[in-house]
Amino acid sequence: MKKVFVSGCYDILHGGHVEFFTQARSLGDYLIVCVAGEEIQFMHKRRRPFLPIEHKIHLIKSMRMVDEVVVGDDTEMGLNFKSAFLKTRPQILAVTEDDKYESVKKKLCAQVGAEYAKLPKLLGYKQISSTELFQKLTAPAEVPVRVDLAGGWLDVPRFARPDGFVVNCAISPLVSLFNWPYETCAGLGGSGAHALLMAKDAVKSELANNVGWQDPVVIHETGLCVWRSGPRPVLDFKINPSFLRNKLALFWTGKTHVTMELANLPRDYDLLARGSQIGREAAMERNFDKLCEAVRITHDVQLKEGMQPLPDMGEKAKKYCGGGHGGYAVYLFDDRPFNSQLIEIEPYMRHFLDSDD
Template identity: 55%
Template sequence: MKKVFISGCYDILHGGHIQFFKEARALGDHLTVCFASDKVLWEHKKRRTSIPQDHKLALITALDIVDQVVIGDCDELGLDFKEHFLTIKPDILAVTEDDQYEAQKRELCAHVGAEYVKLPKTPPQFTPVSTSSIVRNIRTPAYAPLRVDFGGGWLDVPRYAREGAFIVNCAISPMVSLTNWDYEKKSGLGGSGAYALLNGNDGIESELALGVGWQDPAIIRETGLCVWRSGDKPVLHFKRNGDFLRGHMALHYTDIPHDTPANADNQRDYNLVEKAGQLAKEAVFEASLVKLGEAVRTSYEAQIKEGMQELPEAEGCIGRKYAGGGWGGYALYLFENTEDRDAFVCSANNNRPIEPYITIR
């Protein structure tokens, strides 16, 4: 009887694992599968098991193509199966072509006279997935907020970062999903950050690769009303739930195209941008709607100096500005009271109310 041995974490079984088991079993007459114990998984990959160890044992044992299942508990990196391997003395150790521990495994095979066999990459019978991608999909939310910014925008772009400066923004509802996106797209509300989150990705690196800043994916992942330190990466300075904003915010859609990357290198008054961020930071600390209105007006002053068109005025509005990089898309309007906000919303089809959004983590 030719005995075949394979090992892995197999933390969440998927079709790719089953295909590998079948191809390994075809090399001989008896297949032993060893999976890493909970202890090994934690020590070597620094994560807990996705399903209890005894459940994993029962699942793999139930497969007709598997003749024996053992649990690897050896502390040697890449050789958690060593003790079982030396006891069973298989004829073949089957591995995938991307095996990271080939040298150690070949040496172990030589010790018992086993053949080290790399299974070639064959066309997948299933759409390729990984355990990490499955876990990421499980953790991916069905809905995500978008965001508005009050002051300090552009200081999240690494090349424009200023030590001691702040970026202030807020996650908003109504939220969006991949099948229900009730906002204009590419409109300055951080939609790319929300889209990345809804697809199980971290959008920070992709945003930076576009030559823009990290604030969109950072606030959309964090939620709440947040003060961030200017710099190469998001560092949260202060956060609150934003309840003092409830009933005071609205959006106005300008019907002008919005393109942040195309405007990243515009000439702008960064001293004024920094001043707006400082005012917004103080407003969040004090939960002051009046001071936040001053921050928004200061941001708007910097946008007008940059060359953007003036936004329509509104009764009871204490501050207005283009969302995100401006030059079109949505504009944020901040109102002194809810009655004026609601009257603004009812005055035109391209106006809508928004509220602060926070989730408990």
């Protein structure tokens, strides 16, 4: 009898596992599947298993191509199955084509005279890993977007200032993959929100596009946040934004923008940094008037950059959102009026929005 041995975490069983087991079984007469123990999986994946080990064993045993299931508890990197392998002494060790531990596994095979067999990934539809499935299962169903109030562009690593901050606030209505009540490419951090909904590393994807990190971090953090300007996000502090309720609105300028195309335009970073310092003070004091001052300073920078003046609507302050030159503008009022040109928004924080904690 020719025994074939495979090993893995198999935390969330999917079509790729079924195909792999089927291919492996075709190499011999008896398939042994070694499942990584829970502590071993944590060592390798740095997260707790999604399924308890007993459930994984039961599910894998129920597959028609599997003859035996064992548990691997060895701590040697890449060889968590070593004891079970030496005990069962199979004729073939089957691995996937992207196996990261080929050299140590070949040495183990040599100890018992087993063949090391690489199997191609032949799934007829899109491949997905258990890690990707775990990320999708734990991704949020809906998230806020954000308005940036001061210090915009100081989250872009090449424009970072040691004396600068980024002041921003998560807002509702929330968005989901199935309900997006805002225009896109409009300055509200939509790309960061979408990346979070898709279970991606949103900060990494934003920086890869040569733009800043502020969108995904405040969308994830929620509340009114102050960040230190720099190459990576560092939260200076966060407060409950309840003092901004009934004071915020959006105005749609009628055209979209692409932030990457605006990044290298000349602008007054000294004044942006000054506005961000005032915005930080305003957040610390929960001072609405001072926050409006920071917003006005930021808008002055935008006008100097060449953006068109925004319409007056009785506001205390206003500015373009994000990179500007189109998209949305945020308006701040002592008491938000009804105006058909304005879109009502509210500050958003996951907890304690109705208190001052």
